[in-house]
Amino acid sequence: MVKLLRLFAVAAALAASAAATMATADGPPPEALAAAASGLGQKALNDPAAFDFVASLTTEIGQRLAGTDAHRRAVTWAEARLKAAGFDNVHSEPFTLRAWIRGTESADIVAPVPQHLAITTLGGSVATDAEGIEAEIALFHSYDELLAAAPGSLTGKIAVVTQRMVRAQDGSGYGAANAIRRAGPSEAAKRGAVAYLLRSLGTDSHRLPHTGALNYMDNAPRIPAAALAIPDAEQLERLAALGPVRIKLVLTPTVADNAPSWNVVGEVRGSERPDEIVLIGGHLDSWDLGTGATDDGAGVAIAFGAARLIAALPQRPRRTIRLVLFGAEEMDFSGAAYAGAHQAETAGIVVAGEADFGARNVYAIQLPPGAAPSDFGQLLQRAIAPLGAILDRRAALGGGDDIRDLQKAGVPAISLRQDGMDYFDIHHTADDTLDKIDPRQLNQAVAVWSVFTYLAAASDVDFRSLATPAK
Incomplete structure (x- = not known):
């Protein structure tokens, strides 16, 4: 009996140690986080919001080359969609670019x-x-x-x-x-x-x-x-x-200097630590040959769908989730514009990731350096396994073109790896249209993004402290 009690005590101590890296004493325990994340993931598999989002964008707006009137209409459209979905602090952030017209x-x-x-x-x-x-x-x-x-x-x-x-x-x-x-x-x-x-x-x-x-x-x-x-x-x-x-x-082709563009932003404001930010997004602009369905209508729809599901929870997560629809990724302008405008809060961005690789399923997640073997990594791995995704032990090298400048400023990045076997069959062509998107695979991507985003926002994980110091 004494041996049994000692085993229970050891087990309890190990559980307490693991929980300490995931939440503070007054925060949700890992079991509660896992249950909530799993529930989100399963709900996302049958949620039509992401496909409706990209269908509306590609139908009502179509191509959205940065610097064109079509992109301006897309910004207005996106602000209205985020407000209707209940996001906080919806706004657009202007910048200028050298607009190129074909x-x-x-x-x-x-x-x-x-x-x-x-x-x-x-x-x-x-x-x-x-x-x-x-x-x-x-x-x-x-x-x-x-x-x-x-x-x-x-x-x-x-x-x-x-x-x-x-x-x-x-x-x-x-x-x-x-x-x-x-x-x-x-x-x-x-x-x-x-x-x-x-x-x-x-x-x-x-x-x-x-x-x-x-x-x-x-x-x-x-x-x-x-x-x-x-x-x-x-x-x-x-x-x-x-x-x-x-x-x-x-x-x-022609060029217009100092053409206007915008990054569109919406938030799910954190309940306890609103100044700590989990940033996710995609790019709203597209090339002008097709309708930008997989590049990157699907990406903004995935990030929107994930954040929307979390916003609808009875209790908001502790940290703020910031959704950014970047305005000029294809011409390499929006990421630098966003990072430059948000230098003062870089230290408060817990992690950032961009969905910009089509509409297929997510098969793996790469975390910032040092995070895969952590308690957060193990919890994430258990939560995404039922969705058909794994935790890739290799650290994320990049999280997307629009967050590259944030990474240079020290923001940890994640990479959710989507199946891109046929992505470059239609990439940047006139064939990038809505009919190429399978709603079931799109929803699986939303589900995996939902799980990661929720866990990062609801826990106290500190990716910077988990990083292995450079030798």
């Missing part, structure tokens, strides 16, 4: 045989002159081949890179190939090229080119740049193997 775009093979090419201008590209550019192409099967070309070797030519992107569940093939689009135009210009074309960063076989932003370098001329549909890139490979190929390219 204009017309065309490319044609003029020799050896006339053929039209399916292309789309890269975001931020300069225009050709009104008559366009006609020149022979220099084709490279890989980006490394372009980088190996000598300065001056591409003088007067249109550089074409046809490297294929690797399909991967976690989207790592896109990250590996991203420099081809981002830096490729400047690298080609350094070697004398007058224009730049790349095989779209996509994994499909459709004749729909994928757009996306470029980043011009200060030490190179700015040349027009566009993406080829994947079948068209392969057609150029075949033709170039037979002999010289000439292309005529016409791109007419």
